[in-house]
Amino acid sequence: MLAWDEEGKGSELLHDMMGLARMKLIFDNGIYRREHSDTAMLVLLDVLIMIDYEPMGELVRELEVEMVASHMKTAFSIPQDGRYAFSGYPSEPFLAEAATRQVYHYLKNDSGFGMARFLRNNLEAGLIDCSRKTEMVVRLLLSEAYMGAVIAEQADEANSRDIPT
Numbered sequence: 001m002l003a004w005d006e007e008g009k010g011s012e013l014l015h016d017m018m019g020l021a022r023m024k025l026i027f028d029n030g031i032y033r034r035e036h037s038d039t040a041m042l043v044l045l046d047v048l049i050m051i052d053y054e055p056m057g058e059l060v061r062e063l064e065v066e067m068v069a070s071h072m073k074t075a076f077s078i079p080q081d082g083r084y085a086f087s088g089y090p091s092e093p094f095l096a097e098a099a100t101r102q103v104y105h106y107l108k109n110d111s112g113f114g115m116a117r118f119l120r121n122n123l124e125a126g127l128i129d130c131s132r133k134t135e136m137v138v139r140l141l142l143s144e145a146y147m148g149a150v151i152a153e154q155a156d157e158a159n160s161r162d163i164p165t
Contacts, residue, residue, distance in 0.1 A: 021098035027070040031102060034109060039063065041118055042127075043071040047089045047099035049139035051119075052132040055084055060127055100147075107147055115144055 022031045025047065026040035035041075042063075045051060053060045064087050067073035072095065076086045089095060103115070119140055122128050128136070 017094075018098055018101060021072075021095060022102045024072050025095070025098055026102060032105065034106070039066055039071065042122060043067060043073070044099045044103050045115060045119060045140075046073075047096055048103065048143050049119075049136055050088075051122075051136060052129040054126055054129050057126055059125070061085070063127065104147060104150070108151055115140055 019031060023029050025043055026036045028036050028040060030036075042051070046067075053064070061084060064073065064075075064085050068075045068085070068087055072089065073087050074090055076088065078085045116137075119128070119136065123130060123133060
């Protein structure tokens with residue numbers, strides 16, 4: 001268990017661990033930059049809304065290899081023929097919080113990261129399984145509505161550490 005100080009703010013250890021998780025998710029130590037690679041952005045969405053990828057696409061296979069190698073995705077199993085992998089992000093609340101804080105940073109700083117637009121672009125590119133798009137869109141809308149509400153609620157507060165409360 002991590003220690004909390006008298007004001008109810010997390011310890012520096014928690015802040016450092018969260019920063020490390022954010023860096024590992026986006027595979028970049030510049031977590032406060034305004035944008036990152038498309039793969040990093042897709043990883044954040046994947047952690048937040050559980051993206052269903054096109055199961056047999058060659059581009060998906062290459063993307064999944066990159067995500068497992070560099071973006072904390074876990075390969076659960078790979079069939080003997082090696083044509084695809086069963087992979088995903090563990091249901092670890094800390095990892096979900098790290099992804100939320102990174103997306104919150106983009107949204108709060110108006111970096112132009114539109115989650116719906118990014119999801120649509122990847123649907124059109126054939127990376128995402130179209131048969132499950134309704135469920136993904138609902139999860140996306142709920143995530144965007146929640147983050148938008150948090151940003152609106154905290155509009156008057158200075159929050160230099162990108163921590164939604």
